[in-house]
Amino acid sequence: MATCKDCKSFFAREDDRSQGDCVMRVVDPRQAYYQATPVETEKDASKCSSFQKK
Numbered sequence: 001m002a003t004c005k006d007c008k009s010f011f012a013r014e015d016d017r018s019q020g021d022c023v024m025r026v027v028d029p030r031q032a033y034y035q036a037t038p039v040e041t042e043k044d045a046s047k048c049s050s051f052q053k054k
């Protein structure tokens with residue numbers, strides 16, 4: 001099963017490897033930026049439409 005840790009957008013936390021950030025590039029009409037959302041390392045990625053294999 002693929003989990004968030006197998007995803008290009010996942011960045012593990014230094015202090016707690018069971019947690020990480022899902023970092024997504026967001027583009028709106030005026031600007032593009034990165035948005036980080038906390039996720040669990042072992043979260044099931046099969047239902048995530050943004051999953052990209054590392």
Ligand code: SF4
Nearest residue numbers: 004007022045048050
């Ligand atoms: S939530 Fe989706 S896009 Fe974010 S790290 Fe997990 S699988 Fe990747």
